[in-house]
Amino acid sequence: MIRIYSISVLAAGILYLLAGLRPESSDAGFDLDGFARLPVVADGRIKPMDTVARTHLLTLQGRQRFKTEAPTEIKRTPTEWLLDVFYRAELADDYRHFEIVHPGVLDVLGLTPEDGDGKKRFSYNQMADHLEELDRQATMAQGIEAPARDVFQRAVLQTRNRIIAYQQLKHSLVVPDGRNFLSQLQQLQDELPAGVEAVRARSSDADHDDALANRMIDAGQAFMQLDQYAAMLPLPPLGEDKSDLAWQKTGRALLGAFQTGMVNPYALTYAAMGQAWRDQDAETFNKLVELYSAQLQGDFGDRLRKTSIEATFNQAEPFYRSSVLYVVAFLMAIISWLVWTRPLQKYGAQLVALAWVATTIGIAIRMWLEGRPPVTNLYSSALFVGWGAVGLCLILERIYRNGIGTTAGGLIGFGTLLIAHHLSLQGDTLEMMRAVLDSNFWLATHVIIITIGYSATFLAGFLALIYVVRGVFTKSLDKATADALSRMVYGIVCFATLFSLVGTILGGIWADQSWGRFWGWDPKENGALLIVIWNAIVLHARWGGIARTRGIMALAVFGNIVTSWSWFGTNMLGVGLHSYGFMDAAFWSLVAFVLSQLVLIAVAYVPAAKWRSADRLARG
């Protein structure tokens, strides 16, 4: 019977994961999925429209969907939202998708929370009258060195950067002023040689068709505006050079028409898609997407395949879905301490394993997309710390079969994915590596080993937490489990010492190879060293008999604080070679985490007789 239940739990988990593979659909019959897969060059790499949409939605408003509450009630999938920004700016300018919470920034913009959707999201049009003042404030803030900026200054800059990003996006494909860009381009194509002649004639005061010259100049100005404001390079090259470097901005490509006498056909295609979207003509739109995709198959087939896989990966949301499974597994494991022990332990372990496999696939796809080892920035380190720790939990669960590995795995797996989600709000997570860090060899050795060191130190800390919480607050901690936990923590600390030490020294060797010093007392290096020393302290305290089981557990919990400092705290200082992961918002979360750990250390020192599990621990 248990077997049938167990298979059903597993099957439900798999179905839930696979449900993400359903393509994005539209009520009006638009081939949104096809558009989402189209490749563009942005932030230094080829990516699908889908990633552009999701990254912008996340940075603007912290969510991958756009919807507003009643009375306006608008709902848009990422691609629909992107199409509106591209082609129906007059609608998008009214979308309340800029999240602004700092009261000072709202004052600058002349807004109150009540004006916002959900009291915090505002539209471009709501801010339009105050952009000059915002820009003045941002320019002042920019004059101050980044680490010295206060919360208001950071918020002002963030808001301004979001508006810039939105403006850039609007200018990617067509001029966003509601004109019929397609017909303008078509007319230009027909009039081109004569038009250029007319402009030439006008400048030399010769006879010319004035209206024609004006149309040319108007087009030229529009293209220049597109070139100036856009950031994305959506158009594949027409010439011999088919490399990523040759992709073009729409404005730049269209300006070329005045030399070549031919309007860029890809720009024309995108304009035509735009007109179809404006007319809500699904049939034409779909046809154009299909034709354009087929056209790309020739020279850019490999690009299209790659962006297509990335779009599928985005839509499947493997990390989000895994985090849900981790939570379910964690709850099962907790309940298993109290009732229905064996079966729940088993189902929980299955779900953790399933979620771990899904994150493994997710990480592997990211590696393939990027052509890099798994850890390249703070976001991917969060994924990998979780992956490593949960992997160790699976091994522990296999050895001990007592639900502890599942509990810790569910908790750490969910926690790290939550952290990763918050880190993803800062932009494209598959960002390019800055020159200093551009070394796959060292990324694959130093960074991976040190990250596994973080994983293991956290795991030891979380196992210790389980010991403390179960012992003090429940009656479920018996002698056998306590001993098992004690052995687990010791084993994991040994493992953590090995990896954090070797990883740290390898980091020194990388520094020596690349920058000419083995050790520079850089904050991140110091952070790594603190982890090594802390693990060494735990081991020496145990060997010297200075700390017994409870002491070791308290020390291991403190390891969580040390590791979180090394992982995030050091990045908040904003100095040193490693400050690639600079961030502000997480500061208070870190403080809260540290405090919670200190409280739990204090809890560990509740007199042994007062522990709810005291009897069972004594009985043995």
Added chain:
Amino acid sequence: MSDLIAAFSRFFCSLRLTVVLLVMSMVLIFVATLAQVQLGVYGVQEQYFRTFFVLARIPNTEIPLPVFPGGYLIGGFLMINLVAAHVHRFQFTWKKAGIQLTHFGLIVLLVGELVSGLLQEDYSLKLEEGQTRNYSESFRRNEVVIIDQTDADFDDVTAIPESLIAAANPIQHAKLPFRVIVRGYYPNANLAMLNQLPAGAETANLAPNPSTAGMGPRLGLFPAPLTYKDNERNLPVALIELEGAEGSLGIWLVSPMLVQPQTFDYAGRTWSVGFRFEREYKPFSLTLLELKHDVYVGTQIPKNFSSRVRLQSADGTEDRESLIYMNQPLRHQGFTFYQYQMDSANGFSVLQVVHNPGRALPYIACILMSIGLTWQFGFHLLRFTRRRNNSAA
């Protein structure tokens, strides 16, 4: 007496001391990391790690008080603790071999860090495209130079380190027909042309400038606080009086900011006087042939910096080209040249030049410690699984 020795040996061998020292080192490292925001990496190294005590000044005075043991003290005690414990308890068994190897590796690592701290030298080498140089310049140290330029083919340089200038004692050198007297010294200062000061500029901050010769009389001298920032350096100013047999030749204001040589004639020879970044001459030269600064497509994110250089030895035994880029330095005769900074718009590249005799030690330490720990924990794991299997069976 032997009781005392026993007590000492118990103290220095104890694991308790190890733990206490490790905790103290964590506190030191943590506080030093926070201090970097103010002091910069270099300031922190000097004031926290390469010192026996961390000093704090009594408020409103210049009196330093030791407030915490510094890196040398904690590291030294750790070293004594480590060596003493091993000498005292050493006993070779396979079971303990891993631990012993790890600790031996740690000793090598600490010694290596000490050697680097004492002997490593860092210089920078700034080259414009096409330029050739056979010397590099110190990142922090400066020197006053008095150069006999009479001979068109070579300069005869007498260099005085900044530390001697700071000490302000009169200097008499066999090669110089005059004495050098320091009339003023500012470890960091700004200069401005007096006639170009904006109207109504704050002149209250002007320091006295008694200079009488060269550029000096036309300059305003503004002392500045010492900077510890990693991207700034202190630019000192000195007021140098030269005194020949017949009396003073004048007072010159010198600073690394003044790149034009200040020349004068004395005793039938032509001299120049200046303050410059301390130079280290090498028996070979580098020429910058080409520099490259690549960015990712459509962005300003740097992808790669590279400098193609030509290396020529003075004795003509070596003449080759080499490409220096990120993570790929050039090594030659114990010196390592790293790509450090680049300004492709202005066509120059800065290389960092490092000489460190203790360079190999961390590598050896890493190997020893990795083997040691793997051995130790592998041993434990093996025993653990064997015991489990036995109990399962």
